[in-house]
Amino acid sequence: MSRQRPTIADLRAIKGKKQLTMLRVMTLEEAEAAERAGIDIVSIPPDLLLDPQYRDAAPSLFSMPGENFFEIGTADDFVRWAFRMLKASADAVYCSASVATIKRMADESVPVIGHVGLIPSRRTWTGGWKAVGKTAESAVEILQAVRQLEAAGAFGAEIEVVPVEVAEAISQRTSLFMLSMGAGTGCDAQYLFAEDILGTNRGHMPRHSKVYRNFAAEYDRLQQERVAAFSEFVADVNTKAYPEDKHIVRMAPEELKKFQAQLDAN
Known part of the structure; x- marks a missing residue:
């Protein structure tokens, strides 16, 4: 029996009850493998979602296209982009732009996933590629960022490289669906990049990554x-x-x- 693709309502209903799996996939082959393996959620490049073969390969994956905000532009540009993604079968969109931009999309009923903790496009503000929220003060700032996303109408948030105690406490106190990348098991989904799992990443391996295969050698x-x-x-x-x-x-x-x-x- 084939799986049904989850809706926003489905994910909200299971928040805090179980953890889902999430991958960043870059190719049609990876998407098909994620589908067959039973992965729940994928983050994908917009061009992959627009591939006519995508939904044939990945009919039940909750699919979230995303670009860095400087690739898209203003809030109005984001709304137009989001509509295009939804028309192409996106289930939600990722946005690391301002809370105002997220609100602009949410006001149009676009399901938006924000980002807190280590945000790669903003890492200069938090000291580069390192954990965020290791002090009480910075942990409270993450909680405040989550509250701002809630108020803006976001559906969920990626929480990246944050102490597990902080991520769990925040996840328990928010309605947002929390996607953990290196933030422990207290959130709603565990998120890794396919390139790390497959061993194709020849660069720095993040602490939270886990390699299951050695595709680079192959x-x-x-x-x-x-x-x-x-x-x-x-x-x-x-x-x-x-x-x-x-x-x-x-x-x-x-x-x-x-x-x-x-x-x-x-």
Whole structure:
């Protein structure tokens, strides 16, 4: 029996009762794998959602496209973008822009996921790539940010690299559906990037990431095989081992004689 794609009402109804799974996927293949594996929620590039094959590959995934705010523009630009995403079957949209921009979309009944804690596009304000909310004062600031998102009409929020005690306390005190990225099990969903799970990330591995496969090594092996195959092709051409008769088409002998006669006449 196929799964039904959850609605906003469904997610609100299970808040605090169970944890869902969430991935950032970048390709159609990853989306299909997430669907088949039983992942609940995915964050995806907008272009992937607009792929006509997307919903065939991922019919039951609660799908949330997102871009950094500087890629989209003003609040009005966000509203137009959000409408386009919803028309293309988005279940919610991610927005790291201002609370005013989030409110502008929420006022149009767009389900919006905000962001608190470590926000990559704003990391200079919180000291770079590091945990946020480790002091009582900064933890209260995160709670206040969540309250602002609530007041703006957001549906949920990603809470990234925040102490587990802080994230759990906030999740228990908010109606927002809280997506934990490195913020512990006290939230409503556990969120990882597919590239970390698959081991394709060759850069820094965040503390919260967990590697389940080593795709990077497999990609290296496949690249070596590409080079080897191309090299063999070069050698075959140079030694005239390619093409063989099975790779080419020959003319019937009687037609060849007629053709040669025409060549001589011309």
